[in-house]
Structure formats: C-alpha cells, structure tokens
Amino acid sequence: MDSRSLVMHQAMLADRTRLRAYDDALAKVVRPGDVVVDVGAGLLVLGMMALRHGAGHVYAIEGDPVTAAVAARIADDNGLSGKLTVIRGDARAVDLPEQANVIVAELMGNIGPEEEMPEILAAVAKRVLAPGGRVVPERLTTTLTAIEFDDEGWGIWSGDSLGYRLDVVQEHAEPTAHLHFFQRLPTKLSAAVPIGDSLLGVTPHGVSTSPRKLRITRPGTLHAVMGSFTATLAPGITLSNFPSYPGSNWGVWIWPLQHTRVDVGDVLRAQVHLPEGVRVATDWRLDCGIARRELS
Numbered sequence: 022m023d024s025r026s027l028v029m030h031q032a033m034l035a036d037r038t039r040l041r042a043y044d045d046a047l048a049k050v051v052r053p054g055d056v057v058v059d060v061g062a063g064l065l066v067l068g069m070m071a072l073r074h075g076a077g078h079v080y081a082i083e084g085d086p087v088t089a090a091v092a093a094r095i096a097d098d099n100g101l102s103g104k105l106t107v108i109r110g111d112a113r114a115v116d117l118p119e120q121a122n123v124i125v126a127e128l129m130g131n132i133g134p135e136e137e138m139p140e141i142l143a144a145v146a147k148r149v150l151a152p153g154g155r156v157v158p159e160r161l162t163t164t165l166t167a168i169e170f171d172d173e174g175w176g177i178w179s180g181d182s183l184g185y186r187l188d189v190v191q192e193h194a195e196p197t198a199h200l201h202f203f204q205r206l207p208t209k210l211s212a213a214v215p216i217g218d219s220l221l222g223v224t225p226h227g228v229s230t231s232p233r234k235l236r237i238t239r240p241g242t243l244h245a246v247m248g249s250f251t252a253t254l255a256p257g258i259t260l261s262n263f264p265s266y267p268g269s270n271w272g273v274w275i276w277p278l279q280h281t282r283v284d285v286g287d288v289l290r291a292q293v294h295l296p297e298g299v300r301v302a303t304d305w306r307l308d309c310g311i312a313r314r315e316l317s
C-alpha cells in the first residue's frame with residue numbers, strides 16, 4: 022500500500038462523524054441474515070459494521086489490488102473469513118454467488134459524484150440487488166451556493182485586508198475550482214441550488230451542465246461559488262461536507278470570483294462545464310453572470 026493511499030484510508034477512518042453516520046444508517050437498514058455488498062470496501066470498516074448489525078454474509082469488493090490484499094489480511098486477523106468474502110475487482114463487473122439485500126458504499130467525492138458513485142452503484146444494483154433491496158446511501162445531491170468569506174480564503178484579497186490593497190489579485194481568478202477546508206464558516210448569500218440529484222442504485226445522474234439561478238437572499242460581497250454534497254444514508258440520516266465538521270476528510274470546491282457587491286433580489290447565473298472524461302472538479306469550469314434585481 023503506498024503512503025498516499027495509506028494516509029487516505031487513515032483520514033477516512035479518523036473521520037468519526039462519517040463512521041457514526043454509516044453505523045447509524047446500517048443499524049436502521051440491515052436486517053438479520055441479510056447478504057450485504059460493500060462496494061469499494063477499502064479496509065472493510067463498512068462491511069464489519071454491517072456484520073455487527075446482523076448481516077449473514079458480506080461480499081467486500083475492492084478494485085485496488087494492494088488494498089484488497091490488506092483487506093483480506095484484516096478479515097483473517099479478525100476471524101471473519103466465514104462471514105466476509107473479499108473480492109478483488111471492479112465492482113461494476115463482479116458476479117456474486119447470490120443476490121444481495123443491501124449495497125453499502127462510500128464513494129462520495131468532494132462535490133459528490135466525481136468518484137462515479139451514481140454510475141457504479143446503478144451498475145452493481147442491476148447485477149446483484151434482489152427485488153426490494155436497499156442501498157446505503159440512498160441519495161446523493163450536489164449543490165452550488167453563493168458565498169462571502171471573511172479574511173479566510175478568497176476573502177483575504179479585499180481592498181483593505183491586512184492594511185494594504187491586494188485586490189489586484191482578484192483579476193487573476195480562474196474559472197476553475199480549488200479544494201477548500203474551512204476553519205470558519207463563510208456567509209451564505211444564496212440558498213444551495215441543486216445541480217445533481219441521484220437516487221443511488223437507480224439513476225446514474227451526474228452533475229447537470231445547464232445554467233442555474235442563484236438568487237441572492239442576503240446583501241453582501243460575493244466572493245465565490247461553493248460546490249458541496251449531501252448524501253442521505255438512510256431516512257433521517259444525512260452526511261454533508263458543508264457545514265464542515267471537525268475531523269472531516271472532505272473539503273468543498275470553491276470557484277473564486279471578482280469580489281462584487283450584491284443585494285437581495287440579484288440573481289447569479291452559474292453554469293458548470295465538465296470537460297469530456299474529466300472526473301476531478303479541479304478542471305470543471307464555472308461560467309457566471311449577474312442580473313440585478315431580476316423579478317421572479
């Protein structure tokens with residue numbers, strides 16, 4: 022296991038809020054004796070939770086060969102070999118000896134679908150999910166929100182920050198996104214507007230590239246557009262990367278804009294462009310324009 026992937030798994034396992042939400046969801050969803058498929062099983066934490074909540078057998082599918090080998094050792098070391106089968110391969114192409122009652126996966130990227138969770142779970146469900154089977158998470162939503170920072174992040178390039186004029190830097194804003202981990206919450210200047218909404222295991226919808234209207238609901242200085250996700254793990258149990266929480270392994274995507282005064286009733290038109298075949302949001306462009314006090 023290379024050190025990058027080791028640190029990635031370490032950050033995911035140290036994200037206690039993430040683990041608690043999955044544990045609560047699996048406690049609700051798994052029934053005694055269920056067959057569970059853990060898709061993108063990593064180091065088996067979700068499959069082991071499913072066993073604790075009564076699963077009869079877990080098939081843990083992992084695409085990375087080294088991670089799959091480490092996972093097999095972990096299953097052995099914990100005496101799980103009779104109850105948990107590690108399968109190495111791309112989950113979209115794996116056949117199982119029996120149908121599953123539950124699919125569980127944590128493949129959420131920082132904006133939601135960029136790790137292809139909607140496509141992967143739709144393909145797995147089609148192959149192995151029994152009629153009436155359940156998927157954890159059941160839904161994945163991606164939203165855009167207009168925000169104002171304080172002097173954290175892009176807000177530092179205001180005219181009076183640090184006692185000097187640094188605002189020329191705003192002219193160098195690019196329409197591509199960067200990953201941001203908040204220390205303090207920004208001010209939301211609009212509601213969160215959906216650009217993606219997938220029922221997992223059913224509709225493999227990614228992010229919509231049609232223009233969206235972000236209505237300004239609070240006066241302020243527009244600094245950026247933020248992209249974030251919410252996963253509904255089970256009814257009443259959600260996991261989101263905004264607002265961020267201590268120990269979160271997710272950031273949000275920030276598209277920086279020239280600082281612009283906005284008022285209630287203004288409308289920011291935002292449109293995401295996804296270059297063909299590009300998964301990572303760093304290269305997703307955002308085009309924006311403002312309409313002043315547009316009537317609804």
Ligand SMILES: C[S@@+](CC[C@H](N)C(=O)[O-])C[C@H]1O[C@@H](n2cnc3c(N)ncnc32)[C@H](O)[C@@H]1O
Pocket residue numbers: 033034060061062063064065066067082083084085088110111112113126127128129141
């Ligand atoms: C975000 S990690 C989650 C690991 C673990 N389930 C957890 O919650 O800690 C995603 C894992 O899915 C694996 N993966 C991604 N796409 C996959 C695919 N199509 N088939 C099988 N495994 C995949 C990756 O190698 C990685 O180990």
